[in-house]
Amino acid sequence: MTSTALRSRAWKLLEMVTTPLLPSDYLDLVSPLRAGADLRGRIEAVHPETGDAATIVIRPGRGWRGHTAGQYVRIGVDIDGVRLWRAYSLTSPTNRLDGRITITVKAIPDGKVSNHLVRRAKPGTLIQLDQPTGDFVLPQAKPAKVLYLTAGSGITPVMGMLRDIAFDDVVMIHCAPQPQDVIFRNELHGLVADKKLRLTEVHTDTDGMLDIARLDELVPDWTERETWACGPAGLLDAAEEHWSEHGVQERLHTERFRPSIVVAGDGGDVTFSTTGKTVDADGATPLLDIGEEAGVLMPSGCRMGICFGCVTPLKAGAVRDLRTGEITEAEPGVLIQTCVSAAAGPCDIER
């Protein structure tokens, strides 16, 4: 018998001993970051960057597969007892010797997770991690000339790139309201001093928004440059238009932030994505009834919110709890009780 076969036998036996739990449920008590555990990380330090941004140093579990510069990672943080997931760009180089990774988070107004991470996260806290993902990355072959076009926290994936590989000819245009809002400002200026980077800072509070037509003046050879752009939708839309007008759209790589926040309204189109049905729902009828009327097979029980027999994943959109008025927005892993939830805007129910 091969050693792997032997190992899996031993594991099976162990599973029998721990049933109905799994051996990992016990191992998690002592070693949550071990190989083979669900991927987690431990916050080891929080370094303030600007007034509202901080870099979080995380030791990932042994199962971490490593990232490519420019990628992002989804993290799950428990806030007020509730696990919330968000995606953040990785800002650490891929070859960091101590094996730790960093994300750099800017607190957005009313942002539950970002504010928590920037202002309240404590070293030692365990968080959930996903493997890194995203195709906003550098190519295998080194481009001769590079342009980074960023705004606000759009600088984070690009910082991951800058720290990872040095190119011969790199230009960066970065927009932020004021000098003190520029994340990584000291490090960027250090690179400039070392002649590793040419940097233009646009301070939008005084200079106004970046007019994409100014590119010709700021970076005359921009059409020859492989460009990575990351920032708010307005900037990216303008860039995409500008690049395709000049017929060089294949040189532009963009990364968009989270699609616009769901606006919770009253009722909306409900999609039952498994069945492939979409129906218009008002804001007062339980989704259970809406589904059943549309002929979708909906699990149910008490129909009054007490048995949890109707829980169903909410894939997109928002719903309102008919008892408390509380709004729940779709996030991976979010389940709702369809018997006491109504559509608060368009939503997608996995049934």
Place this chain on the structure above:
Amino acid sequence: MTAIDPTAHLTSEQIEELGRELDAIRDEVIADRGEKDAAYIRKVISAQRKLELVSRGVLLFSIFPPAWLIGTAGLSVAKIMDNMEIGHNILHGQWDWMRDPKIHSTTWEWDHVSPSEQWKHSHNELHHTYTNVIGKDNDLGYGIMRVDEDQKWHPFHLGQPLWNFINACFFEYGIAAYDLELGKNLNKRRRKSPEFRARAKAVGRKIRKQVLKDYVIHPLLSGPSFLPTLGATFTANLVRNLWTHSVIMCGHFPEGVQVFERRSIKGETRGQWYLRQMMGSANISGSKAMHFMTGNLSHQIEHHLFPDLPSNRYAEVAVKVRALFEKYELEYVTGPLPKQVFSAWHKVFRLSLPNKKPKVETPDREQELVAA
């Protein structure tokens, strides 16, 4: 259905007002639910796991009597914690709001021969929706006992103290059979239905795993302590069964608890539903440790009003609920465990014998029942 309706003095407006007041209590807890509660359940789960691990470790040496005693006691407590404060409450969705897939009603599996999925259906859906409605809530006597004067007596009921005792000893198997609705599914046609067979298979699988763990693998691992370990796990299961059965009997059986007619819940309003939960449940009074070991089912009344509120909140909710009982002049049935257990058993004995024929119902009476 009891001779005098203890809620007859309430007007329907009062009942709806009562419902609103209870909703407000619920909303308050929900608004305040957070980090502390999450930390609580995590701590309990981790303590249970450690206790079980240590106890099973000690039992490997159960050939030595002190080890047997300590290990058996520890394992009994661990099993009670698993079933009561952890399993029962998680399966109610009390902790779903944390969005931790490991502590979630859709993923949790407990140390019990009834698979979570089936138990959730019979318990959360049937029992909690139709609490104490004869013919709808099978928890009332589990289909083998007579629990109310108005139920027809049959010579079979003479044996019910014995049935109840046997059920208590093998309670988890009783529950599994009950979740399968074995009685009603034993006729030929139903026995063959694919749905029933799938469920029966799931129970079989679960029983096999549980038995294998408790009565084969663990004793085998103990080597020379094989027999003592076997005895220890058997004892722990027995203790757990007797304990949970007692606690659960106290929830709905003691004297003073009402049962309801099927017809009485037609078109029931939220207020009326609340009222039925209030009149259909009974508490156990006692220390903090007592509440913990019952999985806070000592706060059965509060649990039935708010089955999805985290169990660690029932104690504070109980103060407010009790005040409402007083305000609306209703009887809050509660008492120490021995008293409640005695009361429930007393009823089991009493109803094993026939009683005077129940009063014939008049249309008038039915109207009263709607209000109940």
